[in-house]
Amino acid sequence: MGKRTVLGAAAILLVIAAAYASFYVAPEERTMGVLQRIFYFHAASAWAGMDAFVICFLCDLLYVWKRKEKYDWLAVSSAEVGLVFTTVVLITGPIWAKPAWGIWWTWDARLTSTFVLWLLYVSYLLLRTLIEEPNRRALLSSLFGIFAFIDVPLVFGAIRWWRTQHPAPVIMGGPNSGLEPTMAKVFYFSVLAMHVLMIFLVIERYIIEKMKHEVDILQREAEA
Amino acid sequence: MSLLPNTATLLGKELRTEFRSRELLTTTGVFILIVLVLFSFAINPGTEEARQFAPGLLWLAILFAASLMFQSCFLREQANDTLSSLRLAVSDPFAIFLAKLGANTLFLLLTELLMLPFFAIFYNISLGAKLPVLVLVLFTGSLGIAIAGTAISAISAQARMRELLLPLLLLPLLTPVLVVSSLVTASLLDRDSIVLWKGIGFLAVFDLIFLTALWLFGEYLLEE
Numbered sequence: 295m296g297k298r299t300v301l302g303a304a305a306i307l308l309v310i311a312a313a314y315a316s317f318y319v320a321p322e323e324r325t326m327g328v329l330q331r332i333f334y335f336h337a338a339s340a341w342a343g344m345d346a347f348v349i350c351f352l353c354d355l356l357y358v359w360k361r362k363e364k365y366d367w368l369a370v371s372s373a374e375v376g377l378v379f380t381t382v383v384l385i386t387g388p389i390w391a392k393p394a395w396g397i398w399w400t401w402d403a404r405l406t407s408t409f410v411l412w413l414l415y416v417s418y419l420l421l422r423t424l425i426e427e428p429n430r431r432a433l434l435s436s437l438f439g440i441f442a443f444i445d446v447p448l449v450f451g452a453i454r455w456w457r458t459q460h461p462a463p464v465i466m467g468g469p470n471s472g473l474e475p476t477m478a479k480v481f482y483f484s485v486l487a488m489h490v491l492m493i494f495l496v497i498e499r500y501i502i503e504k505m506k507h508e509v510d511i512l513q514r515e516a517e518a
Numbered sequence: 519m520s521l522l523p524n525t526a527t528l529l530g531k532e533l534r535t536e537f538r539s540r541e542l543l544t545t546t547g548v549f550i551l552i553v554l555v556l557f558s559f560a561i562n563p564g565t566e567e568a569r570q571f572a573p574g575l576l577w578l579a580i581l582f583a584a585s586l587m588f589q590s591c592f593l594r595e596q597a598n599d600t601l602s603s604l605r606l607a608v609s610d611p612f613a614i615f616l617a618k619l620g621a622n623t624l625f626l627l628l629t630e631l632l633m634l635p636f637f638a639i640f641y642n643i644s645l646g647a648k649l650p651v652l653v654l655v656l657f658t659g660s661l662g663i664a665i666a667g668t669a670i671s672a673i674s675a676q677a678r679m680r681e682l683l684l685p686l687l688l689l690p691l692l693t694p695v696l697v698v699s700s701l702v703t704a705s706l707l708d709r710d711s712i713v714l715w716k717g718i719g720f721l722a723v724f725d726l727i728f729l730t731a732l733w734l735f736g737e738y739l740l741e742e
Contacts, residue, residue, distance in 0.1 A: 358738055413690040421687060424677040434673045437735055438687060441669060444731055445691050448724055452694035455720065 298497065305494040308487035312338070312480075320480040329393055336386040338484035339379045340408070342492040346376030347415065347443065349496065354439035357432055363507065366432035369439060370422060371499035373415055375492055380412045403454040410449045414442040428510070521616070524608045528617030535594070536625065546587045547629045553579040554633070554640055563641060572641040573703035577696055581663065584626055585685040588667040591618050592675035601740065611737040615668055619732075622664040623657075630656050643707050651706060651713050658721035659699035665728045666691050672739040694724055 316334035323330035353369035356362070387405065388398040399405065418439055425431035473481065536542055557575045561568050595601035604614055631653075638645050645652060667688055674684040702717035 358735065410690055410693050417687050417690060421673070421677060421683065424679055424683060426678075430676060433738060433741065434676060437739055438670070438673055440735060441666070441691060441728075441731060444727060445694070448694040448727065452697040452720065455698070455716070 298494075298501075301490070301494045301497070305487070305491040308490050312484040312487035315480045315483055320477050321474060323477075326394060329390060332386055332390045334481055334484040336383060336390065337481065338488040339382040339386070341485050342488035343376045343379030343383060345489065346372045346379060346492055346496065347411070347446075350376060350415075350439055351443040354436040354443070357436040358440070361429075361433075363428075363432065364504075366428075366436065367500050367503040367507070368496070369436060370419075371496045371503055373418055373439070374499055375495045377412065377415045377419065378495070379488070379492060380408065380415070383408060384412060403450065406453050407446070407450040411446055414445065418442060428507075520608075521610050521613050524610070524613035525616040525620070528604070528608070528613055529620045532617055532621035533624070536621065542587055542590065542625055543629055543632075546583045546625070547632050549586060550579045550583050550629060550633045551636060553582060554637060558640060569641060569643065570704060570708075572637070572643065573707055574696075574700040576637055577659070577700045577703065580626070580630060580660070581689065581692060581696055582685070583629065584622075584660075584663045584667055585688050587625060587629075588622055588664075588671040588688075589674075589681060589684055591622060591668060592672050593680070596675065602742065605740060611740050612733055614740065615672075615732055615736045619664045619668040622668055623661050626660045626664055627657060630660065645707075648706055648711055652703070655699060655702050655706065655718060655721070658718055658725060659695055662695045662721055662724045662728065663692060665725060665732060666695075669728070669732050669736070669739065672736075695721065698724075 312334065316331050320331065320334065322328065349372040350369050353365045353372065357365040357369060387408075391400070392398050418435060421438055422431055422435045425434060554575070557563075557579070561571060561575075563572075592601070595604065601614075605611055608614060634645065634652075637643070667684075670688045670691065671684055674680045674687060677683055698717045698720050702714045702721075705712045705714050
């Protein structure tokens with residue numbers, strides 16, 4: 295219990311500190327002004343979400359290989375948390391895009407692949423709700439998770455290649471192309487904060503999943 | 519090396535089952551026809567833009583048709599639990615997948631070729647000399663759809679709401695195929711037609727990656 299409280303407190307404090315740093319420590323960006331500050335939140339969430347999906351993929355592989363329930367619990371936990379972070383990315387993106395580009399959404403490679411990624415993991419979680427038997431659910435969702443993760447680079451490659459065929463209506467400069475040193479520090483600090491938050495949430499979700507499993511066993515024993 | 523003879527026998531079985539009734543081919547063919555006609559109501563088919571949209575619409579129709587067509591490929595085995603007998607009969611379960619995806623590719627390609635004249639007439643597109651390359655694009659694209667579709671239909675057949683689940687899992691996974699094959703077909707059927715070999719290569723890479731994934735993980739999809 296102690297360790298979890300410490301980690302939770304650390305996550306909250308780090309996120310608050312990162313928010314403070316992105317508003318007051320990071321210098322104002324020349325062309326976008328205050329608007330640019332959403333990036334510390336937006337891009338850091340994207341990195342944390344991506345890493346949660348990487349954890350999910352590794353757990354999927356480990357489940358298929360070792361067949362230990364704990365990998366399945368960790369896979370579903372990280373998929374859910376990754377989906378939350380990706381949702382944050384998809385919400386904060388348009389908030390920035392509307393004043394910066396004048397439109398909420400554009401079918402740019404990065405936006406579109408993030409959206410497809412989001413859809414794939416929504417399907418992954420939906421699949422899990424539609425299989426009753428725990429071992430079958432774990433195995434089949436692991437396999438779908440593996441296929442989905444393999445698909446992600448293909449989705450990105452396909453869309454980016456397709457974009458270069460049709461010039462983008464809005465030119466987007468990479469936020470990292472020559473990041474100012476203080477900005478870089480604040481950005482990496484935000485990335486760290488979001489990762490600690492992500493790990494904290496995954497662990498909490500994992501414990502819930504484990505408890506669910508124990509309740510299931512108790513229920514079955516009571517019925518027998 | 520019993521993989522190839524086993525696959526050939528199983529493929530023969532799949533083809534015999536289908537050609538006895540030709541249910542899949544006729545229903546899917548009519549389905550594509552209906553979708554193509556419905557698209558013509560949603561957009562004005564006489565305009566120049568419609569000619570550019572048409573290949574994308576064709577691929578969308580193929581994608582939807584495939585997600586309907588592949589439903590039965592593993593469900594068919596469930597009625598008399600013939601899948602367990604199949605698994606016992608062959609040493610390598612990959613042969614079952616190879617046979618099923620071979621049959622699926624063949625059926626899909628056959629319906630496409632049957633529908634192609636209607637498509638050309640409805641959307642005023644002359645195929646002529648472009649036909650061999652077009653068939654190549656249809657083949658590489660449909661192979662990708664069939665590989666992913668066969669794998670996912672093995673998953674969805676074991677879940678509840680399977681009729682809805684298959685398109686839900688499959689369609690986001692096939693985004694790369696839709697993006698690239700629409701573009702390749704569009705530039706091929708354009709007035710100054712260009713063959714985008716890079717796109718066809720991409721489709722082949724997609725096929726290869728998913729075929730490898732199916733080869734590695736296929737046997738787990740069929741576990742009892």
